[in-house]
Amino acid sequence: MIAANLPALQVVLPLLGAVLCAFLQRGVWAWGIALVVSVAMPFVAAGLLIQVLDGGIISYAMGGWEPPIGIEYRIDVVNAFLLLLVSVIGAVIMPYAKRSVEKEIAPEHQPWFYAIYLLCLCGLLGIVITGDAFNVFVFMEVSSLATYALIAMGRDRRALLAAYQYLIMGTIGATFYVIGVGLLYSMTGTLNLADMANRLEGIENSRAVLAALAFLTVGISLKLALFPLHVWLPNAYTYAPSMATAFLAATATKVAVYLLLRYFFTVFGASIIFTRLPVAEIFLILSLAAMFGASIVAVFQDNVKRMLAYSSVAQIGYITLGIAIANKTGLTGGIVHLFNHALIKGALFMAIGAVFYQIGSVKLDDLAGLGKRMPITMGAFVMAGLSIIGVPGTVGFVSKWYLGLGAFEQGWWWLVFLLVASSLISVVYIGRIVEVVWFRPVSAAAKRAKEPPLSMLLPTLLLVAATVYFGFDTSLTAGIAERAAEWLLAGIR
C-alpha cells in the first residue's frame, strides 16, 4: 500500500508538514516537524529509485484520474535521481538549520520560516515528480513564492531588494513558461508531457511550436540562472539566510535544469533540438560565457557568499555544457555535475553559514586567520573548494572528466582546453580564500571564533565526505547519470 503510493507521499508529506508548521507557535516544534518530514523524504525517494531501476517507469494517477486527462506522476531514472538528490540535501540540511535559524531569524518568524521551507521543498519535489505540464507550473509557483519569502527573511535589508528582483524575474520566467505551455496545448490539445511528446510528431516545425520552445527555453533558463539571465542569483544567494542559501544553491537551479532536460529530450526530442535547431550552439556559447565570465567575477568578490554565488553561475555553465555537447558521455558529465555540484555548493554554503554563525560576517577580510580558530570548518571548506576546482579524487574531477571525454568524442578538443582553463580561474578564487583564511594573521572579527556546534559541523562534514567518497566510488552517481543520459538520448518519442 505504502510502496504503491510513494509518489504521492513525496509531495503530500511536505505540504502537510508546512500547514502544521504554520499553526505552531514555537520555532523548535516547527523545526521538529520539518526535520521529521525532511528525513522521511530520502527514504521515499530511494524507494522510488529502486522501483524504477528494477521495473522501469512508474506511472501514478493522482486522485485516481487516469492520464492523459488526470494528473500523472511519472517517474523514470532521471527524475528519480533528482528526487533523491533534492530530498537528501533537505535531510542533511535540517539538523544544521536549527542553530543557524535560531541565530538569524527572529523567534516569532521561525515557525513561518520552516513552513515556507517545507512549501519550497514540496514545490521542488513536485516539479520533478509530475508528468503534467501545467502541474509543473503550479509547483513552480509554489516553490518560487516560497523562495522569494525565504530570501526576504534575510537579516540584511538588501535581502528585500534581492527578493523583489527575483520575484519580478521569476514571475517573468514563470509567465514565459506558461505561455510556452499554452502554445503547446493549443497545438496538441494535451497537457500530459508524455502524451504531448507523441502528439508533437509531425508538427514540430510549425511556428507555434517553435515559439513555444523559445518561450520555454527562456523561461526555464531564467529559473536555472543560465548566463546572461543569472543576474537575480548573486544578490538572492548573498542576502538570504545561510540555511536558505545552502538549500537553494544545492537544489533550486538543479530542478530547473531537470525541467530543461525534460522538455528538450522527452517532449521535443533530441533529434529536433540538436539537428534541426541551433540549440547546441547557443548553449555552448552561453555555457562558456558563464564558465569564464562568472568565474572571473567571482575572483574579484570580497563577500564570500557572493563569490560562491558567482561560482554557482559558472558551475551551472558546466552542467549546460553537458547538454550542449549532447552525446552520451557529455550528457552524463552534465547530469553527474548536477548531482556533484549540489553536494559541493551545499557543503560550501553550509561551511560559510557556520562562519557567519560564529563571527557574524562573511566579508573576506573578516575571515583572515580563521583557519587557526575554526580549523575543521575551514578544512571542510577547502576540501569542497578542491572539488570545485576539479582536483582528482573529488567529485569535481569526475564531472569534468566526463565533460572532457564527451568533448573529445565530439571532436572538440579545444573545448577540453577551455574546461581546464576555466578550472584554473576557480583555482584563483578558491586560492584567494585559502590564502586569507590560513596564511593571514587573525582578524579582529575572528579573534574569539571557535568551531560551530556539532549539529552544524556534522552535516557539513557529511556533505564534504560525500564529495570525496563519490570522487572515488562513481558507480552510484556516474552509473545512474549514464543510464539517465542514455535514456534521454534514446528519446522515448
Added chain:
Amino acid sequence: MADFLIPPGLALIAAGLLVPMVQGRARSVLLLAAPLLTLWLIWQVPDGVVLSFEFMGYVIAPVEGDALSRLFATIFAIMAFGGGLFSLNRDNPTELSAAFVYAGSAISVAFAGDLITVFVFWEIMAVGSTIVVWCGGGEARRAGLRYAAIHLLGGVLLMAGIAGEIGATGSTEFRAMQPDSIARWLILAGFLINAGAPPLSAWLPDAYPEASWSGMVFLGAFTTKTAVYVLLRGFPGTELLIYVGLYMVFYGIVYAILENDIRRLLAYAIVSQAGFMVSGIGIGSEIALNGAAAHAFVSIIYMAVLVMSAGSVLYMTGKRKCTELGGLFRTMPLTCVCAIVGALSISSFPLTAGFVAKSMIPQGAADENLMIVWILLAAASAGVLFHAGIKFPWFVFFQKDSGLRPDDPPWNMKAAMVLFAFFCIALGVYPELLYALLSSPVDYVPYTGAHVVFQLQLLLFSGLAFFLMLGWLKSTMTITLDFDWFYRGLGRALQREFQIKGSAAWAAFADRTYRAVVRFLETVYRHHGPQGVLARTWPTGSMAFWITLLLGAYLIAYYL
C-alpha cells in the same frame, strides 16, 4: 608481502608532510630515515601490477613494478637522501617539506602503471617544485611564477592529451606509443616541456639558479629525469626525439660556455645532459634505451655533486659568478676535490660513472648507422668537458685569486658531497652494479682499449683547446654576462639569438608578458570587478529588457 605493500612514493610524500611538524634532532632523523625507508620499500615492489583499483570504470594502477621503474625510483630515493643530508642545516621547513613531496611524487610517477596516476603525481610535482623555487627568496618569487606558468601549461597539455587518449582507446594503461594522433602529440608535448625541450627550454636555467643553495639540489634531479622516464616508457623510438635531444644538447653546451653565473651554467648543463638521454630514446634500439636509462641514473649522481659544490660555494661566499670567484681550492679543498670528481664524471673520464654509462647512446647511434648523430654526440661530449668538466672547477677553484677565504661547508654538506663523489668513482670502477639494475641485459663492455683511448683523446684534445682559448674565454668572462656582453662579443646576430632564447631574455620576455597580463586583468577588472557591468546589481528594468532581448534572439534562431 605484496598484500599490504605501502606505495613507496606515498611514504616519502607522507614524510614530507610530517617535516614541518617536527623540529631539531627529530627532523634530522626524519630527513635521513624517510628516504632510506622509501628505498627499502622500492625494493619490495615485485614485477607487475601490485596495487590497482577501479575508478570511474577505469583501472588505476598506482604501483606497477619492473626493472626500469625500480631503477628510476632507486636513484630518486638516493637523491632524496642526499638532498636531505645536504640540507640538514637548512632552516626552512616549507622548502624541505615541499622537496620531499616533490621527490615522493617523482617516485610515484616512476611506479605509475596508468596515465591518470602519471597525471596526478605530475601535477603534485609541479606544485612541490614551484614551492621549492619560491623558497629561494628575492628574485625567486617572479622566477617561480614563470616556472609555475610553464608547468601549468604543460599540465594542461598533458591532461587534454590523456583524456583524448583514454577516450580513443578506452584504456588507461601507460604503455609505449607513437605520436600518431592529436591526443598523443599533446601527451608528448606535455612530457617534453618538463624535459626542458625546445622551444621552452629556457624555463629551466631561468628558475633553478634562483632557488636556494639547497633547493637546487632537489630541482636538478627530479623534473627532467622524470620526464626522461616517461618518454622512455611512453615514446621509445620516436625519431623526432633524436633531433629534439640534439638541439637540447647543443643549446645547453653553447649557453653554458658563454655563461658567467656558475649555477646557471649548471642549469644549462642539466638541459644538455637531458638532451643526450632524449636523443637516446629517439634512437630507440635496446642499447640506446639502456644507455638513456643508465645515463639518467649517473647524471643525477654527478649533477648532484656539481650542484652541491656550487651550492656550498654559494652558501659560504654568497657569490655565484665566475668573475667574482676563483682560487677557492686553498680554503675549500674538499669541495674542490668533489667538484673535480663530478666534473671528470660528467665529461665521462675513464674510471668514473660517466664513462661507463654515457657511451652507450653514441654506441646505439653507431649500431643504427646514424653517422651524423654519432658525430654530433661525440662532438658534444667534448663540449661537455669544455663547460662543465673544466670551466666550472677552473673558474671557481683555480684561475686568479679572488681574495675570498671561505672554509669548507658544515659537515653534513661535506658528507653529502663526498657520498655522491664516492658513487661517481664506485660506479666507474664497478659498472656491473649499474648494469645489473638496467631493464634489459647489457652486453656492453666499457673498458675496451679502443674506447678508453678514444675517450682520452677526445678529452685531452678538448682540454688542450680549453687552455688555448683561455685568453678568449677570460676576456668574455671578465665582463659580467648580462646584457652588455652581447653588444661587445659576438655582434648583433648573436645578440638577437640571445634575446629570443637566452634565459635572461626569457625573463625579460616573461616579465613583459606579465605586464601585458596585468594590463589585461585591469581591463577584466573594469568589467568583472565589484563595480563592473557583470558584477553590479542591475536595475530590475534592464534585467527584464535582457530577458525580452534573449527571447527575441531565440525566436529568430529557431525560425531560421
